[in-house]
Amino acid sequence: MRDIRGIFFASYVMLVCLGAVMIYSSSGVYALEVMGNSAYFLIRHLMFLVIGAVMMWWVMAIDYRDIQKYAKWCLTAAFIMLVLVLVPHIGKISSGARRWFSVGPINFQPSEYAKIAMIIYCADFFARKRALIRSVNLGFMPVALVMGAMCLLIVKQPDLGNTVLVAVITMSMYFVAGGHKVLFGLIAAIAVPVLTLLIIAAPYRMRRIVSFMNPWDDARGAGFQLSQSQIAFASGGFWGVGLGKSVQKLFYLPAAHTDFIFSIIGEELGFLGALAVVFLFGVFIWQGTRIIRNTADPFGYFLAAGIMVMLSIQVVVNIGVSIGALPTKGLPLPFISYGGSALIFNMMAVGLLLNISRTQDIGG
Numbered sequence: 001m002r003d004i005r006g007i008f009f010a011s012y013v014m015l016v017c018l019g020a021v022m023i024y025s026s027s028g029v030y031a032l033e034v035m036g037n038s039a040y041f042l043i044r045h046l047m048f049l050v051i052g053a054v055m056m057w058w059v060m061a062i063d064y065r066d067i068q069k070y071a072k073w074c075l076t077a078a079f080i081m082l083v084l085v086l087v088p089h090i091g092k093i094s095s096g097a098r099r100w101f102s103v104g105p106i107n108f109q110p111s112e113y114a115k116i117a118m119i120i121y122c123a124d125f126f127a128r129k130r131a132l133i134r135s136v137n138l139g140f141m142p143v144a145l146v147m148g149a150m151c152l153l154i155v156k157q158p159d160l161g162n163t164v165l166v167a168v169i170t171m172s173m174y175f176v177a178g179g180h181k182v183l184f185g186l187i188a189a190i191a192v193p194v195l196t197l198l199i200i201a202a203p204y205r206m207r208r209i210v211s212f213m214n215p216w217d218d219a220r221g222a223g224f225q226l227s228q229s230q231i232a233f234a235s236g237g238f239w240g241v242g243l244g245k246s247v248q249k250l251f252y253l254p255a256a257h258t259d260f261i262f263s264i265i266g267e268e269l270g271f272l273g274a275l276a277v278v279f280l281f282g283v284f285i286w287q288g289t290r291i292i293r294n295t296a297d298p299f300g301y302f303l304a305a306g307i308m309v310m311l312s313i314q315v316v317v318n319i320g321v322s323i324g325a326l327p328t329k330g331l332p333l334p335f336i337s338y339g340g341s342a343l344i345f346n347m348m349a350v351g352l353l354l355n356i357s358r359t360q361d362i363g364g
Contacts (some may be wrong), residue, residue, distance in 0.1 A: 029065030052347035119306035
């Protein structure tokens, strides 16, 4: 799989490099005004890249199959952190949500680690219980209960985006493992009313849904972010206004360097630039899928599948939100958006995929 791995890694590197450029371009003015240093977010992003590169090298250096022995310990650590982050004076509150641990200048979001821990746990479980996957008590309930507990802790932060993401990743892995389609459908049927209740129970979520239907009805209120995003794409046209020349980043579009960085790409680099990003992600996902198909080891197969589901969904949701195809939801664009925890764990996920691919090459 050397050729597959090479193209996969090349597309990843190009996305990371583009991310660094666009973070500086989209955040420079805001950083200068608020932080007094136009390179503030770029410097922090480069620091996260270095940490991520070290962690990525570490997961590539070990035998990924050794991780299987510690799957339950990884999951236990995730649950401990998800509980602790909800404790006052331990978890940090920002914008009304308690999602982070703060250690000096570094903020750590445990839900980002929890997604990887859940993937490792499911990969181990499905690899060991392949003959029992279609059993309700032995193949379905253990995973469903763990997923439910994790989702409950994450939604308490509150973080509906990562809650839904954990559920989709888990059920996708269950489906790939050959799980019972009726049970898969049952979870989907239960999830719809639960998700509806969670949206109705939180007025800000309801406003997002209403504004998604027509953001221009309340362009100065609930629909402000989405309408500004659409203005960015419209301003960019086919060729773009030019790198660094975005108007929307001048305090018009909130979260320009995080959740809506794709909108700034569309404005500065135009339709062609946005299409190039989509193409790079398409290559990345396709090559990742080929790694899965060429992996013989059950644990490696399920691990790679879970990782690619996680990364692919984040790409689709972020781009879908930016262009107005999906309701606003705070999921970053992998490798491009600013955000320490997400970037580091996404880089580690790529390292695991490269590790799995390399191990298959040497007859592992």
